[in-house]
Amino acid sequence: MNQIELKSTGKQTLEDCPVYTVPEALEASKKYFGGDELAASVWVNKYALKDSFGRIYELTPDDMHRRMAKEIHRIELKYPNPLSEEEIYHLFKDFRYIVPQGGPMTGIGNPFQIASLSNCFVIGHDGPSDSYGGILKIDEEQIQLMKRRGGVGHDLSHIRPKGSPVMNSALTSTGVVPFMERYSNSTREVAQDGRRGALMLTISIKHPDAEAFIDAKLDGTKVTGANVSVKIDDEFMRAVKEGKPYVQQFPIDSPQPRVKKEIDARKLWKKIIHNAWKSAEPGVLFWDTILRESIPDCYADLGFRTVSTNPCGEIPLCPYDSCRLLAINLFSYVEKPFTEEAYFNWEKFKKHAQLALRIMDDIVDLELEKIDQIIAKIENDPEDWEIKEREFRLWHKIREKCIQGRRTGVGITAEGDMLAALGYRYGSDEAIDFSVQVHKTLALEAYRSSVKLAQERGAFPIYDAAREENNPFIKRLREVDSALYEAMRQHGRRNIALLTIAPTGTTSIMTQTTSGIEPVFLVSYKRRRKVNPNDKNVRVDFVDEVGDAWEEYHVFHHKFVDWLKVKGYDPEEVAKLPYEELEAIIKQSPYYKSTANDIDWVAKVKMQGAIQKWVDHSISVTVNIPEETSEEMVAKIYMTGWEVGCKGITVYREGSRSGVLVSDKKKKEDPQNAEFKNTNAPKRPKVLEADVIQFKNNDEDWVAVVGLLNGRPYEIFTGRAEDSFSILSQVSKGWVIKNRTEEGRSRYDFQYIDKDGYRVTIEGLSRTFNKEYWNYAKLISGVLRHGMPIEYVVDMVNDLHLNDESLNTWKNGVVRALKRYIPNGTVPADNQCPNCGDDALVYEEGCLNCKSCGMSKCS
Structure with missing residues (x-):
């Protein structure tokens, strides 16, 4: 641990730091959160300071907030008029006002990880390159960033379309889809503290392979490690409205393209709508709106040309730029909430909006320190320079962009609760008007703070007022606050772009509020x-x-x-x-008719468009619609989004997508299941072949014996490996034999061949069961015998709501044992969490979140 990191803990040596067990931290954090087990679990598992051995060095979030306050205060001391540590701490305390999100919460003052504080990155090429070398370069860079905890986005529009000639043995290009799968698989391979990385793949609608890209995820079996969005330009949208043809080409921006084809815009539009209706993807990015509104694109020739977005779409970025996230808890600015006297404290909000931007700028400095540590580690690694050179250059590029732009991501959470506390119905005209006023105020005060920081600390190095004067966002600032604009022209601005509305899945669990700008889900x-x-x-x-x-x-x-x-x-x-x-x-509450499925979907899109005018990056939001919603309504939602100025739209129709892979309902009959298609269980032979599978039940080693009929699971027995099952720890296969006891009861014995070739028999597979284990095992065996497809058995077992923790971990072990018999590993569960198994997955802000365990695909 270096000197800086020791200071962040307030201790002289690592040995001085107290160490807590997981149960201790969970119990203390549960009290901190007022008995909220989910919030406590999320914090302990995701954000508590811990080392690589799992030792925990923080007991409650209060320790984390002290840790972050110390580090940010240290940065403040580098500049004039520093904030005190106590002032910073009280902004963080109890997640009440300002909440650094994800990477900053985990990484600030963390001496145990050499990882970036950035939540998201975009990578790409400085010029056109679709050689294998270029494709592999992106693949490696993606992995290198994900191992440092970052989500990554990149664009595929530079890859030549399928059938194009290439100067190698293949003779023609395979197109974009195989490389989508490659990048997706790389994402699934990278662990990030118990979860996989997050990836966004994009392509221009102008690309001749756009249709193949749009179809790539439709069956749910491919590109499972990435979100996909299509970049749609205004010309295409006008062609859809007017029924005109649209020209695709490659290269997409070339005045003299090598490939050119005319398509029916409405036909491709209908495919986008159908796929989004059916599977919630692709997302849509209104790319001309993004570029037109983008302040960083005023510096496109200096390397800030936006090419893609982060995995949830709220930060459009140029290659090798990154961003850190912070949320302001809007509910906390409502005084006397849910009463007739409720009001919004504008003065406190304005002050904190300025402080939020200031803290974000401090976090940029902390990120630069982290990047320097990463670069130093790469330099000192014993690997050959040839192996580590690309990673070394990658982080130097990121460092350069971080210094040049000092990009920040100030956002909000609890918009739905703020509106309810003030007596507004989410989605109403009055609520939309109030929300717009909040976001306009946030934009003005954040930009005001950035100008003040430019005076005290210096503007971002490439600031040029003349470049920005015709930018639509800058024009809106000038129209409502000319004094702010003039001060910015005179002194510059500290940060190239400032604002976003990012997913706040786990953040909102800890603030105990609605997520982002979303309404309450239920x-x-x-x-x-x-x-x-x-x-x-x-x-x-x-x-x-x-x-x-x-x-x-x-x-x-x-x-x-x-x-x-x-x-x-x-x-x-x-x-x-x-x-x-x-x-x-x-019905008496302000939440009535204001849940995700209650509100007028088109009105929600209009609200997003109105708020977008005051957010210089983008907004991650999901339009949740009921299962019976028509494709025509989805088309209306998308078209309205483009018309009102949204930068992107994601639609989730209830039941259209699960948290794990879903196979098509119509399947060819599996020969394995042919004997099981009637409702009567096939008669059990006296002897069944069996597999032996080991699993964990809490800290105990357990064994499952799965009896097989025609290669398909027919029954299951489990027991502790240290009891009569202990000998099975060294066995992988054998036979289950059904016998009778002297009293005439059924008894199941297990036989196997030992290493010396002798047949060994273990009598009574059921004898180590207590009553509940045995009853649940009989239930599972019963449905297996009657031919329920294995994936549905897994779904059923996952759906068992068991009060006993040992039973729950036993259940999870049984699920893992049975999953090995599913050919493609898929489980047909409409909203089942792959982490905890509960039917509690929801789509919010373009992210998949579990309301039971706090699992989030994006955070």
Whole structure:
């Protein structure tokens, strides 16, 4: 640990730092979050300071906020009029006002990781290059950035279309799709603290392979490690509206293209709409709007030409630029929320907006320190220079862009809760007008702060007022605040671009608010807990297949609980009410008809377009629509987005996409399943072949024995490896034999051939089960015997809501054992989380988020 990093912990040596266990941190953090287990789990697993051995050095988020405040204060001391450490800390405390997101939260003051603070990067070529060398260069750069925790985006418009001549043994190009798969596979290979990296692939609609790109993910089996978006220009949109043809070409920007073809714009548009309706991809980027509004593109000839976006689309970037993210919690500026006297504290908001930009600029300095550490590590690595040269040059390019532009990503969260707390209905004209005023104020104050910093610290090195004077965003600033504009012309600006609205999935879990500019997804979620039906004051709502009794109750959105308390309700009593009575209470609240599926979708797009006028980067948002929504409505949403000035649109139709891969519903009959197509289970032979699979149940080693009929799972037995199953730890295959006890009961024995060739028998595979394990194993074996396809068995097991933690981890082990028998590893679950197995996945802000465990594809 170097001197800077030791200072950030407030300790002299690493040995002075206290070390906590996971249970200690979870328990303390649960108290910190007022009993919120999900928020505590998210923080401990994702953001608590820990070393590579899993030792935890922070007990609660308060320790993290102190860590970040110390480091940012250290940077402040380099400049005039520094903020005090206490002032910075109180802005962070309790996630109330300013929340650095993702990379900054994890990496600031972290002595255990040599990783970037940037949330997202874009890479690419300085000029046209689609040679194998160029393609492999991008592949390696993508991996190098992902291993440092960054999400990556890059564009494929430079790759020659399928069938083009090439000067190698292939003779003709394969087109873009094989390289989409290559980059996707690379993403899936890179681990980032227990998760895979995030990737955005884009292509211009002008590219002759655009249609193949648009179709690449439709069946759900390809390009599974990347988001894909098509860059649509105004000419194409006009051709769609007017029913005119559109010309594709390669190279896409060449006045003398080598390839040229005329297409039916409406036909391709319908394909985009259909695919988005069916599978939620591709996303759409209105590229001319992005370039027209982009302030960095005023410096395109100096290397700031925007070419793609980050994985969730909120930051369009030039090659080798990056950005860090921070969110302002809008709910905290509502005084007396949910009352008749509620009002928005504009003065506090303006002050904090300026401080947020200042802190973001400090984080740019901290990022430069991190980049220097990365470069130093590369230099000192013992590898040959030939191996590490590309990574070395990559980080020097990123460092140069960071210095030249000092780009920041100031955003917000809790917009939906802010509006509800003020009594506005999300999506109404009044709510949209108020939101626009908030974002206009944020833009003005952030830019004001950047100008002040330019006076104190210097402008970003390539600032040139003349280059920017005709930029539409700069013009809007000038129209509403001419004094600010004149000060900017005189002193410059500290940062090339400042604002975004990024996904805040895990951030909003910790702020306990709605996410980004999204409405509340649901006001209440139904949960079950196991009960003893003989206990007093217990209501039994559900009895499962094995006779266990469950009580159903409601889990509420946090700020709805605040509303209940303000209105005099007891939240614990309301949670036990039947749905009809709960619905009557919800109707009285400002959240009624304001959930993601309630609001007018076109109105939401108009709101996005109106707010976009005051966000210099972009907005990550998802338009959630019901399953029965027509393709015509999706087309209307997209067209409206272009017309009102959105920079991008993502539509998610309920049920159109799952969190894991989904196979088509219509399948050719699997020969394996031919014997299982009737509803009667095939008679069990006395002897079944069997596989032995090892798994973990908490910290215990367990073994699963899977009996096979015609190569397909027919039954399953499990037990602890240290009990009578211990000998099976060294066995991979054998036979399950059905016998009878002296009392006439069924008994299942296991035989295998040992290393000396002797047949060994283990009697009574079921004898290590307690009652619950045995009952669930019988249930699983029953559906296997009756021919339920394996992927659906996996789905069913994942859907078991088990109150006992050991049962849950046992369940996860069984799932892993069964998944090996699915040919392509896919599981047909409409909204099942691949991390925790709960049916709790939602799409927000272009991201996949789990409402049960906090898993996020983007953060």
